[in-house]
Amino acid sequence: MVRGEGVPTRERIRSAASTLFRERGYARSSVRDIAALAEADAALVIRHFGSKELLFLETMQPSLDDEPLLAVPLEQLGRRFVEVVLADADEFSDVYLALVRGSGEPSIAGRLRTVHEETFVRPLLARLPGQGGELRARLAAALIGGLLYSLWVVGDEYLLAADRHEVVERYGSLLQDILTPAA
Amino acid sequence: MVRGEGVPTRERIRSAASTLFRERGYARSSVRDIAALAEADAALVIRHFGSKELLFLETMQPSLDDEPLLAVPLEQLGRRFVEVVLADADEFSDVYLALVRGSGEPSIAGRLRTVHEETFVRPLLARLPGQGGELRARLAAALIGGLLYSLWVVGDEYLLAADRHEVVERYGSLLQDILTPAA
DNA sequence: GTCTATAGATTGATAGAC
DNA sequence: GTCTATCAATCTATAGAC
Structure with a gap:
């Protein structure tokens, strides 16, 4: 240098x-x-x-590497998605947080909407064809957003300190439930 | 006048x-x-x-009327919570949104943390005594936050236009699953 | 309690020399 | 490409008369 x-x-x-x-x-x-x-x-x-x-x-253009998401069987997509989101957190969370906090500015709100759509909704929607798929995909995206919100916007210290594998297991299985309902 | x-x-x-x-x-x-x-x-x-x-x-001091939450049996708390949050949305969502967007300011971030704690975590934690209760309560609070985030911060138009009863039913049953796991 | 006046700093953005 | 100098507007907050 x-x-x-x-x-x-x-x-x-x-x-x-x-x-x-x-x-x-x-x-x-x-x-x-x-x-x-x-x-x-x-x-x-x-x-x-x-x-x-x-x-x-x-x-501020966050991107998740969603290649691994598409590769996994649908029955494992829930845990996998949570895993990927948390694994890429270092690159992703700061930018995402800036978009959320800046979303009072209309142009930034638009960008946040796009990122939410492309990163969360679209990959899920692609795996959930057929009737009712869109509602399930969007509720699943809300669920993902909730985890990021709790961790990075609110900064829930208990969750931040919690064992990552357990969070993936628990929250991922919830996500799985809405992707492939048991009943 | x-x-x-x-x-x-x-x-x-x-x-x-x-x-x-x-x-x-x-x-x-x-x-x-x-x-x-x-x-x-x-x-x-x-x-x-x-x-x-x-x-x-x-x-900016949002408050939910959580009276109805305490009255309901634990087995119905999931749907009920989602119901209450959406019912109070008119009073609650704007203030909550302002807290989220303002949370770059340290004092506002502190307020957001308090509100999240008091409004979401505490009422759930009170109903989930015993081992593992805190993790479940905090993941459940994340889930609640995710719905507000999708609706009010991102502004997911599909969810905003969706039938409220179906959202309560679907998302509420997810919430119920983490409060009182089936397995 | 209410007002005028203004301090004092900071902002995003531009003009024009080099 | 890079800089100095500055515009013009905005901001929070205060001092002091009434």
């Missing part, structure tokens, strides 16, 4: 924005703060990305 | 703050906006309530 070398300003700004938005959220991160962290000029932030809002939308 | 009569300024400010915080959230509601809606002076807002933050905390 040589000082003055390498990373283009635009990338340094992107990286700094990603860090700050995840740590403090949209409202509490100023363009000046981002510029300072990137060791760049505040004017360049706007110059490169148009506005603070566009910069937020460009950097 | 006679102009110039009646309602004290302090109450007009409180009412205006409640309206604006619920409609726009914490970050997007300014002291000036609140004063304007209350037809009062901006300085009086601070004078009466100390700060914008204290005004928010004083006005």
Whole structure:
């Protein structure tokens, strides 16, 4: 690592924005703060990305690796989904939290809706064809959201400290119940 | 209704703050906006309530009428809880949404935690004594939160338009499953 | 209790030299 | 591409007259 070398300003700004938005959220991160962290000029932030809002939308794009989800038999999808969500939590939770907390801003609310749709609803819906599938998929997505909400938005310390395998087992089996009802 | 009569300024400010915080959230509601809606002076807002933050905390105190929850047999608590949450949604959802969206602010995050604890976890925990009760109560609270999250934060239009009785039946029976497991 | 006036800081964004 | 300088608006909060 040589000082003055390498990373283009635009990338340094992107990286700094990603860090700050995840740590403090949209409202509490100023363009000046981002510029300072990137060791760049505040004017360049706007110059490169148009506005603070566009910069937020460009950097806050959470994605789950849902490849493993599609590969597993339907009877195991419940536990598997919870497992994947918790496993990717480090990459996923901060960004997701920023979207939830920023969702007072209409454009951010739209992004949250899209992410919820694409990440939670769509993969489930694909596995639940036929009558009643959509309601079950959306209630299942609500259930997933509830776990993230409890862990990352509320910050339930008991759950955060709980044995992960037990949470996967318990909550995953609930999820399984709505995907493939016993009765 | 006679102009110039009646309602004290302090109450007009409180009412205006409640309206604006619920409609726009914490970050997007300014002291000036609140004063304007209350037809009062901006300085009086601070004078009466100390700060914008204290005004928010004083006005945003959601409460569920959990009387019906205590009266019902444990075997019916799942559906009943979902029923109550959805029935009180008009009073409850806006305030809860404001807390979630404002939870980037540490003091608001604390309030959200308290409300989650008192409103969701405590009533369930009271009904689930004995070993493993706390984990079940907290996972159940997560499940409840997930429904509110899907409906009010994400705004899942399919669920919002769905038959309420069916949602109560389906989601309530999931909740029941974690309160009183079949196996 | 209520108001005017304003402090004092911070905000997002732009113009224009280099 | 990068910078200085700054605009113009907004913000919370306070001081002090009435």
